[in-house]
Amino acid sequence: xxxxxxxxxxxxxxxxxxxxxxxxxxxxxxxxxxxxxxxxxxxxxxxxxxxxxxxxxxxxxxxxxxxxxxxxxxxxxxxxxxxxxxxxxxxxxxxxxxxxxxxxxxxxxxxxxxxxxxxxxxxxxxxxxxxxxxxxxxxxxxxxxxxxxxxxxxxxxxxxxxxxxxxxxxxxxxxxxxxxxxxxxxxxxxxxxxxxxxxxxxxxxxxxxxxxxxxxxxxxxxxxxxxxxxxxxxxxxxxxxxxxxxxxxxxxxxxxxxxxxxxxxxxxxxxxxxxxxxxxxxxx
Amino acid sequence: xxxxxxxxxxxxxxxxxxxxxxxxxxxxxxxxxxxxxxxxxxxxxxxxxxxxxxxxxxxxxxxxxxxxxxxxxxxxxxxxxxxxxxxxxxxxxxxxxxxxxxxxxxxxxxxxxxxxxxxxxxxxxxxxxxxxxxxxxxxxxxxxxxxxxxxxxxxxxxxxxxxxxxxxxxxxxxxxxxxxxxxxxxxxxxxxxxxxxxxxxxxxxxxxxxxxxxxxxxxxxxxxxxxxxxxxxxxxxxxxxxxxxxxxxxxxxxxxxxxxxxxxxxxxxxxxxxxxxxxxxxxxxxxxxxxxxxxxxxxxxxxxxxxxxx
Numbered sequence: 001x002x003x004x005x006x007x008x009x010x011x012x013x014x015x016x017x018x019x020x021x022x023x024x025x026x027x028x029x030x031x032x033x034x035x036x037x038x039x040x041x042x043x044x045x046x047x048x049x050x051x052x053x054x055x056x057x058x059x060x061x062x063x064x065x066x067x068x069x070x071x072x073x074x075x076x077x078x079x080x081x082x083x084x085x086x087x088x089x090x091x092x093x094x095x096x097x098x099x100x101x102x103x104x105x106x107x108x109x110x111x112x113x114x115x116x117x118x119x120x121x122x123x124x125x126x127x128x129x130x131x132x133x134x135x136x137x138x139x140x141x142x143x144x145x146x147x148x149x150x151x152x153x154x155x156x157x158x159x160x161x162x163x164x165x166x167x168x169x170x171x172x173x174x175x176x177x178x179x180x181x182x183x184x185x186x187x188x189x190x191x192x193x194x195x196x197x198x199x200x201x202x203x204x205x206x207x208x209x210x211x212x213x214x215x216x217x218x219x220x221x222x223x224x225x226x227x228x229x230x231x232x233x234x235x236x237x238x239x240x241x242x243x244x245x246x247x248x249x250x251x252x253x254x255x256x257x258x259x260x261x262x263x264x265x266x267x268x269x270x271x272x273x274x275x276x277x278x279x280x281x282x283x284x
Numbered sequence: 285x286x287x288x289x290x291x292x293x294x295x296x297x298x299x300x301x302x303x304x305x306x307x308x309x310x311x312x313x314x315x316x317x318x319x320x321x322x323x324x325x326x327x328x329x330x331x332x333x334x335x336x337x338x339x340x341x342x343x344x345x346x347x348x349x350x351x352x353x354x355x356x357x358x359x360x361x362x363x364x365x366x367x368x369x370x371x372x373x374x375x376x377x378x379x380x381x382x383x384x385x386x387x388x389x390x391x392x393x394x395x396x397x398x399x400x401x402x403x404x405x406x407x408x409x410x411x412x413x414x415x416x417x418x419x420x421x422x423x424x425x426x427x428x429x430x431x432x433x434x435x436x437x438x439x440x441x442x443x444x445x446x447x448x449x450x451x452x453x454x455x456x457x458x459x460x461x462x463x464x465x466x467x468x469x470x471x472x473x474x475x476x477x478x479x480x481x482x483x484x485x486x487x488x489x490x491x492x493x494x495x496x497x498x499x500x501x502x503x504x505x506x507x508x509x510x511x512x513x514x515x516x517x518x519x520x521x522x523x524x525x526x527x528x529x530x531x532x533x534x535x536x537x538x539x540x541x542x543x544x545x546x547x548x549x550x551x552x553x554x555x556x557x558x559x560x561x562x563x564x565x566x567x568x569x570x571x572x573x574x575x576x577x578x579x580x581x582x583x584x585x586x587x588x589x590x591x592x593x594x
Contacts, residue, residue, distance in 0.1 A: 013560035017492060021386045023394070024320055028383060029400035031460070034404060038426060056427045100308040107301050122316050126521055126576065129569040134315070134332065135323035141350055159308060166526035181419060187384055189299050193336045224552060234497055235410040238527070252418060260411050267406045267557050267585050274406060280512045281464075284473040 036132060039260070042253035050249045065254035073244075073256060077230055078237030085147050085233055086216045089154040091210050095161050096155065097207060098200070101166025102192055106178070116167070122160035127153070131224055149225040150233070154218070158206065158211035161281060165210075169203035208268075209277025216263060234259050297406035309503065323573070326566035333560055344567035354550075354564065361534070361541045368455055368542065375459045380466025381504075385496060388474045398471075401464040405555050409461065413528030415459040418489055420444050420529075444530055447539035454540055458525050466511045473507035474500060509587035513580055520576050523548065 001066050043065055044058035069075050097174045100119070104112050127134070134153065135144070178191045186195075222236035232240065238259050245251040267274045301400055327344050328335035350513030387398055404412060404524050419425045422442035431440045443453045448592030477500065485499050501508075526534060535542025 015306055018389075018391065021389065022393075025383070025386050025391065025397045029397050030401045032464070035415060035460070036407075036418065038419075051424045054424070055433075079405075096308040096311060099304040103301050103304040109301065111305075115309065118309065118312065122312055124498070124577070125316065125320055126517065127316060127319070128521055128523075129317075129573045130319035130323040132326060132566050132569065136322075137315075137319060139334070142446050154316055156312060159312060163308070165533040167437075188297065194478070200546055213406055216407075217410075219408065219527075221408045235408045236406075249418065249424070252414070256411055256414055260407055262433050263406050263408075264403065268399070269405065271402070275398075275402055278402075278405065279465070279469050279472065282469045282507070282514065 009275075010276045025119075032255045036260070036264070039253055040257050042249065043257040045250055045253075046171075046250045047247070048250075050253070053217065059195050065250045066258065068251060068259055071239075073241055074229060074237060075241060075253070075255065076235075078232050079232045081147060081237075082234040083230060085133045085154070088147075088151045088213050088214055089158065089215050092151065092155040093158040093211055094204055094208060097159050097162030098197070098204070100163045102161070102170055102196070105167040105170035106192075106196070116163075119160040119163045122156075123164070127157050128220060131221070135224060144225060145231065147226050147231055149264060150221055153221050153225075154211070158207075158215070161210065162207040162240075165203050165207045166200065166282065169200060173199060206277045206280050209273055210280050213263070213274070213278055296517065299391060320573075323566055324570050326562060327570045329563055330545070331562040334562070336562075340563070345571065347564055348567045348571060357538070357541065357546055358568065360545070361543045361546045364451060364534075364540065364542050365520050365522060367451060367469070368458070368522055369516060370555045371452075372453045372515055372519060373512065375455070376463050377508075379459065380511075381470050381501075381502060382388075383463070383467040384470035385475060385500065387471050401467050404461050405464040406407050409524035410528055412457060412461045413450055413525050416453070416460070417529045418454045418529055420453055445536055447536045450530060450536060450540045452530055454525050457529065458522075466515075467506050469511055470504055473504035477503045501534070505587070505591040509584060509591060512587060513524070513584050516580055517576055520572060543568070547572070 001130075040056075042054075044060055044062050045053075045125065046062075046064075049056075073240065100115065103109075104115055138144045138149045138152075143152065171197060177195055181191045183193050217235060218233075219235040219239075222233050223239075226232055226236060229240065241247050241255050242252060245255070299529075313579045325350050326336070326342060328339055330343075341414040348358055349355055372474075383401065388396060391397075418441055420429055420467050422428060424444060426442065427441075428440040431437065443450055481499060481503070482495065485495050521544060522542050526540055526542050528546070530536075530540045532545055547565060547568050550561050550568060553560050585592070
């Protein structure tokens with residue numbers, strides 16, 4: 001130890017502190033994961049087994065609950081709806097967000113500031129609170145109780161942050177790239193499509209993840225807009241399902257496990273991208 | 285900015301830029317700007333179901349804030365939102381900060397802990413809500429089952445059925461769901477602190493607590509600004525967890541009622557009283573909206589000034 005004040009608290013505490021930190025982190029990870037583990041284990045049990053031995057390991061060959069959820073309930077339909085709604089929304093968000101972001105970042109114009117302020121306002125306003133007029137607007141457009149009602153809403157919510165992510169990245173690309181292409185006679189759309197956009201895949205991935213997770217998980221807008229069972233998304237369909245099987249806990253846990261599986265597995269496979277994408281708005 | 289100097293200024297070029305800019309702006313105007321502006325306007329009208337009636341001025345606002353039936357419900361719910369905000373600031377954001385500090389040192393198992401803490405964050409709030417509702421079940425939930433097996437029968441409670449514990453249970457479920465978010469945002473903030481700064485403080489014999497208080501906390505102030513503002517907006521928009529775990533009426537006896545539930549009941553009705561009142565719902569939404577915008581901006585400004593001071 002080089003410190004003259006030999007017994008500094010920092011050096012003396014070092015070993016116990018490391019131990020304490022380990023204990024807290026392990027306890028925390030246990031609290032974070034154990035509920036998920038119990039959910040999965042319970043899905044392999046009958047309701048009686050869950051009530052009598054809540055903490056015991058199940059017989060993993062007993063997959064009756066899963067078969068029943070997938071075969072006898074509307075869960076697969078909800079899943080397909082969630083995929084369609086999330087996929088289409090992300091596609092629209094990326095197309096529209098890249099268009100506006102590209103124009104703002106690559107072309108000088110007096111309206112750029114106005115456009116950025118316009119999207120900045122959209123970033124701040126919680127659209128949830130405008131759900132009544134949105135409801136009436138969608139009814140007038142004939143979109144109520146359709147998947148499109150969700151797609152346009154999610155696109156509107158996701159667009160502002162995507163414009164900022166895309167503009168922020170596209171601005172950093174050197175002007176020489178497009179100037180060289182221009183001298184060769186390439187048109188503006190050609191420059192955008194063949195030269196600039198292929199370089200913009202990383203920010204697109206960030207924007208896609210940042211928006212896809214909340215859209216996939218959203219419950220509020222389907223609750224208000226969708227009535228027909230076959231058009232419900234997974235989180236909303238889950239409430240219907242939970243209401244139907246209230247006393248069959250084996251089924252309930254199997255339903256929750258199946259609903260949680262796709263995004264959890266995807267997260268475990270792509271944890272770095274998920275964390276980066278989902279905290280992108282708060283980490284600068 | 286690396287904007288090219290050789291851009292053509294022809295009509296064709298202007299059309300191309302307009303082609304890029306107009307569709308996103310039209311889309312936003314139709315589905316964000318127009319609904320938000322209408323939300324203000326709707327609050328000044330009487331509504332019969334989905335049909336707009338006559339202009340009634342501030343009547344809906346008076347009803348929401350001072351009316352005999354609405355106001356007590358609204359203020360009761362508002363109070364619960366404030367409780368949730370304060371509790372989550374401490375548990376969720378404060379806990380997130382401490383966990384981030386432990387992770388920052390990259391201890392053994394760092395990568396595992398970092399992935400584990402974020403697992404609940406990616407789950408749908410609906411799944412989280414149902415999961416904890418089952419766990420908190422008075423007879424068969426694992427919380428009470430664990431207490432029974434430890435011989436702590438006296439501690440077992442109908443957590444969600446008891447008005448003294450229900451709101452706390454919702455807050456803890458929410459903290460479980462989201463603590464990973466502030467933790468990893470703070471972690472990213474700490475990783476941007478120049479390591480020499482912390483090294484130097486250590487060599488000066490600064491203890492752990494002083495290091496956190498005088499060096500780390502001030503230097504992650506930008507993360508704090510964003511996290512507190514997001515939590516503020518989230519706490520006053522709170523809806524999914526209460527809806528799933530205790531239902532639309534904020535049972536038992538309104539002890540978990542929050543403004544999001546009041547708004548939904550008023551605007552879209554519930555099973556017991558399926559009366560829709562878009563006028564009053566819009567008035568409540570407008571007030572909530574103004575409250576959030578005014579206080580979130582004040583909070584942001586105050587926190588920003590704090591960032592500069594350090």
